[in-house]
Each structure stands twice: as structure tokens, then as C-alpha cells.
Amino acid sequence: MRKPDGAGGLTMRIAGLAGLLLAISSTASLAEFEPGSLVPSKPGAVIDGWTVDNTGMDNNNEFYVVLKKGTAYRLAWIDPLGNVAQGTVDQVALLAVQPTVRLKGEVGVAGPDCSKGSEQPIFAFYKAATGSARGYFIENEKIVMKRWKTKRAFCQNTGS
The missing domain is CATH 1.20.5 (Single alpha-helices involved in coiled-coils or other helix-helix interfaces)
Structure with a gap:
């Protein structure tokens, strides 16, 4: 027994x-991304289920990449390791990473399509019901979030 x-x-x-x-x-x-990680730079590339949503350069000449998985995002300031603008870069090194999520009622907006005055975020979220935006900016070697009020005309939905 x-x-x-x-x-x-x-x-x-x-x-x-x-x-x-x-x-x-x-x-x-x-699958988490941290400073020093290397990721592909081509939009549409997939890394452990995360998709490179977009890459670009803000109005301060800082390069960035936006990774997306469902409603979760990883926004990164990057060292392009080459020429991103000419599409000759296969991988980029992450210098700073900011995780975030798209909240109910928000749409993801590419940085140039949702500016805060003369400031251009690397990525933003816009909520039409409240006219509010929150964007992420590269400042002092970090990624910071700022909120502001705006109109749809200044924050176009790109479908992200």
C-alpha cells in the first residue's frame, strides 16, 4: 500500500x-530585445514572431526601428551599421529599447505622420475619440514618451 x-x-x-x-x-x-542586440532592418522581416514594422530617421537624424507583435511594440534607437536610407543595411544594433502596447481605441502611426509641433516621434499612437496622441522620442540617448492633443489631420492612421 x-x-x-x-x-x-x-x-x-x-x-x-x-x-x-x-x-x-x-x-x-x-525573444526580448535589449541594447546590443542585432536585428534585421528590412520592414517585414520576422524575428521570433516579432515583425519589423518600419525603420527610419527622425528629424534629429537619429535612426530607429519599430518591431511589432500583435498589439505589443518594441521601439528602438539604432546604430544602422551602414546606410539605412539606401537599403544597404541587413542588420542594425539596438542602442536603447522601449516596450509599449497599443491601447483600446488607439491606432499606431508612423512618426512622420504624427508630429508634436516641430518634434517628430519615432512612433506614436493616436486615439480619435479623445484627440490624444502619445509618441516616443529619442532624447539624451533614451527613448521617452510624450502626450499631446491633436486633430486627425495631424495624426494620420497608417494602419500599424
Whole structure:
């Protein structure tokens, strides 16, 4: 006849399950992007389920890449490792990364299509119901978020 495991057996099973969950989460973190990571620069390229949504240069001559997976985004300031404008760059090095998500009612807008006065974000979200925008800008070697009010005419939906 088999004896019940008691609290010790249950603790061991929970610890084993926790270890398995940690291993799974560690594998998932391999898809995260951090400074120093290299990613493709061509829009449409896919990395671990993330799609290169767009690449470009802001009005301060800083290069960026936007990665998208569902409603999640990774916005990155990049070192182009070549000439992005002529399409000769296969990979870019990430210098700073900002994760974000598209919220209910928002549309993703490419930076040049949703400026904050003379400032051009690398990417923005626009919510028509409230006339509000939030955009991400490269400043002092970081990516910062700013919010502002605008009209649809100044924040065109690009479908991102």
C-alpha cells in the first residue's frame, strides 16, 4: 500500500513545477530585445514572431526601428551599421529599447505622420475619440514618451 506524499512531496512537486515555469520564461525572454542586440532592418522581416514594422530617421537624424507583435511594440534607437536610407543595411544594433502596447481605441502611426509641433516621434499612437496622441522620442540617448492633443489631420492612421 502506498503512503500519501505528505507536505514534503507536495513541496517537491511545486518546486519542480516552478523550475519548469522558470525554464519556459527564460526561453521566452530570448525573444526580448535589449541594447546590443542585432536585428534585421528590412520592414517585414520576422524575428521570433516579432515583425519589423518600419525603420527610419527622425528629424534629429537619429535612426530607429519599430518591431511589432500583435498589439505589443518594441521601439528602438539604432546604430544602422551602414546606410539605412539606401537599403544597404541587413542588420542594425539596438542602442536603447522601449516596450509599449497599443491601447483600446488607439491606432499606431508612423512618426512622420504624427508630429508634436516641430518634434517628430519615432512612433506614436493616436486615439480619435479623445484627440490624444502619445509618441516616443529619442532624447539624451533614451527613448521617452510624450502626450499631446491633436486633430486627425495631424495624426494620420497608417494602419500599424
